[in-house]
Amino acid sequence: MGKAGMMTAKDSNPVRLHLADATIGFDAVSPLIEGVDLTIRAGEIVGLTGRSGIGKTTLLRTAAGLVRPLGGSVECCCTADTRADKGAIGLIPQRLGLVQHQTVGYNVLMGALAGASFLETAFSLPSKRMREETRAVIEEVGLTEKTLESVNRLSGGQQRRVAIARAMLQEPDLLLADECLGELDAETARGIIDLFRHMAEDHRMAILIVDHNPVRAKTFCDRVYQLRGRRLIPFDEDEASSSTLPIIAEGSV
Amino acid sequence: MSERFSKTLRQISQRPILRATVILSIVTLLITNHLQITIWKLLDGWSNLKKLGSEAFPPDFTVLTERAGWTHPPCTFESDILCSPAVVGMTQTLEIAFLATVFGMLLSLPLAAMAASNLSPYWLSQSMRQVLAAMRVLPSLIWALIFVIIVGIGPLAGVLAMTMYTVGYLGKMQYEALEGVSKEPLEVARAMGLPRWQVARFFAIPEASNALISQMLFMFEYNVRHGSVIGLVGAGGIGWYMNHYLTPFQLYDKVLALIVVMFVVVVIIDQISLVVRRGFIDDTSNLPRPRWRDILLMRDPVGTESSESLD
Numbered sequence: 136m137g138k139a140g141m142m143t144a145k146d147s148n149p150v151r152l153h154l155a156d157a158t159i160g161f162d163a164v165s166p167l168i169e170g171v172d173l174t175i176r177a178g179e180i181v182g183l184t185g186r187s188g189i190g191k192t193t194l195l196r197t198a199a200g201l202v203r204p205l206g207g208s209v210e211c212c213c214t215a216d217t218r219a220d221k222g223a224i225g226l227i228p229q230r231l232g233l234v235q236h237q238t239v240g241y242n243v244l245m246g247a248l249a250g251a252s253f254l255e256t257a258f259s260l261p262s263k264r265m266r267e268e269t270r271a272v273i274e275e276v277g278l279t280e281k282t283l284e285s286v287n288r289l290s291g292g293q294q295r296r297v298a299i300a301r302a303m304l305q306e307p308d309l310l311l312a313d314e315c316l317g318e319l320d321a322e323t324a325r326g327i328i329d330l331f332r333h334m335a336e337d338h339r340m341a342i343l344i345v346d347h348n349p350v351r352a353k354t355f356c357d358r359v360y361q362l363r364g365r366r367l368i369p370f371d372e373d374e375a376s377s378s379t380l381p382i383i384a385e386g387s388v
Numbered sequence: 389m390s391e392r393f394s395k396t397l398r399q400i401s402q403r404p405i406l407r408a409t410v411i412l413s414i415v416t417l418l419i420t421n422h423l424q425i426t427i428w429k430l431l432d433g434w435s436n437l438k439k440l441g442s443e444a445f446p447p448d449f450t451v452l453t454e455r456a457g458w459t460h461p462p463c464t465f466e467s468d469i470l471c472s473p474a475v476v477g478m479t480q481t482l483e484i485a486f487l488a489t490v491f492g493m494l495l496s497l498p499l500a501a502m503a504a505s506n507l508s509p510y511w512l513s514q515s516m517r518q519v520l521a522a523m524r525v526l527p528s529l530i531w532a533l534i535f536v537i538i539v540g541i542g543p544l545a546g547v548l549a550m551t552m553y554t555v556g557y558l559g560k561m562q563y564e565a566l567e568g569v570s571k572e573p574l575e576v577a578r579a580m581g582l583p584r585w586q587v588a589r590f591f592a593i594p595e596a597s598n599a600l601i602s603q604m605l606f607m608f609e610y611n612v613r614h615g616s617v618i619g620l621v622g623a624g625g626i627g628w629y630m631n632h633y634l635t636p637f638q639l640y641d642k643v644l645a646l647i648v649v650m651f652v653v654v655v656i657i658d659q660i661s662l663v664v665r666r667g668f669i670d671d672t673s674n675l676p677r678p679r680w681r682d683i684l685l686m687r688d689p690v691g692t693e694s695s696e697s698l699d
Contacts, residue, residue, distance in 0.1 A: 199579040226579035232572035249580045
């Protein structure tokens with residue numbers, strides 16, 4: 136917290152993710168993205184768009200501390216280190232990362248692991264409080280009846296709810312969601328978006344969300360960025376609908 | 389002449405299958421010669437085979453009905469059948485296989501997690517692999533010899549020997565299964581900042597549970613089959629009773645009866661194991677499959693009482 140430069144805004148909106156002149160990728164000779172400047176504060180939803188394979192997921196994984204930045208600084212949740220405190224970062228990968236063949240209850244409960252004591256985890260005896268909170272978030276995402284069902288048997292939308300419930304139970308300071316709205320019908324997507332808004336507004340999470348569809352992202356994100364030509368730039372609707380980015384323009388219709 | 393010879397050589401070397409056949413034949417002949425194996429020795433065996441056959445047939449199934457006073461440990465049942473060499477021996481073999489599988493599984497799972505390259509740092513996974521490989525170098529029969537020397541004749545030596553081999557063999561299968569799990573759940577756990585053992589315990593192992601259970605059942609089946617051998621060196625089980633008839637009495641009809649009993653039991657266990665394992669292997673079925681935790685712990689994470697209160 137000691138970084139004076141990061142605490143300029145009101146304290147109720149602390150910085151959760153700060154990338155300064157970061158170079159991202161796997162190969163220093165040809166990095167995927169260069170000179171990334173991005174700051175996300177508590178309670179904000181930031182959208183990230185761009186073509187497939189351009190490095191959106193890698194940017195997310197770098198923010199999660201799974202990939203080392205090639206240069207510049209990546210600071211999560213006000214610590215100078217890229218390794219954040221236990222449970223401070225929540226990740227929802229593209230294919231959700233649910234533990235297959237396990238129940239909804241099991242998968243959601245995993246979100247409480249970061250806050251659990253050693254004994255609770257060593258003997259896998261979740262406390263009463265953990266189990267009650269698990270039930271509460273499952274109810275919040277509307278899957279109460281599916282609690283004891285294997286996640287493999289749920290629909291795509293329901294599986295996303297499970298991943299979101301897991302993140303809600305974890306209550307990270309920074310939530311990173313990759314393509315969480317892809318291949319969903321409009322109504323289901325709306326439901327998921329409401330859950331994200333709820334997490335940002337009521338739980339003061341900072342959320343970085345990758346969405347294929349920049350126009351939809353505009354509707355629920357506070358800010359939307361796009362990745363283009365190794366750069367992270369603010370998304371501009373007018374520019375996108377002109378001829379420079381036909382793919383995004385197509386997707387936005 | 390030499391020109392024709394070199395031409396033939398060239399032709400052989402140009403045809404890969406022919407070349408391989410020629411090389412293989414030469415090597416086989418050389419080795420047979422080196423081991424001093426001749427067709428005459430094989431023919432000499434024919435008369436012994438006839439003698440063995442006439443003494444072994446018909447198998448003497450009294451091994452199933454007659455009480456044996458010399459079982460180890462001593463049999464205390466009233467019934468003669470329950471104290472017969474075949475029943476005592478086969479039961480011991482099954483019990484040894486069961487204990488060895490359970491203990492082997494308990495030991496191999498943490499070792500396998502340490503040996504899995506996606507769960508452990510490079511130095512640890514590589515060194516654990518060497519440990520598991522070292523345990524696999526000796527077959528269970530040799531382990532049995534060693535443990536008979538250490539703890540004496542009896543089923544304990546058998547259990548220890550089979551456990552050692554189980555750890556080495558099952559551990560290898562397990563770390564390969566763990567390395568095959570999807571990496572996304574592991575990344576979720578890592579982003580959460582969980583320690584490595586929790587990533588393994590709560591994400592990788594449950595994700596691989598179907599393969600792990602299936603391997604465990606296979607290992608039990610394997611241990612029953614191999615458990616009959618270790619008795620020959622005094623490590624308990626049906627092999628010990630076979631050996632009792634073989635040396636010095638050479639009662640081949642009784643030994644054959646024991647072999648028949650063993651064969652029937654092994655076939656039955658193979659079939660049961662096959663049916664049970666199918667339930668864990670088949671990924672296409674839409675049926676709810678038994679889960680790891682349900683089998684080993686008999687409870688669900690949210691708590692059984694909670695599932696009632698939810699309704």
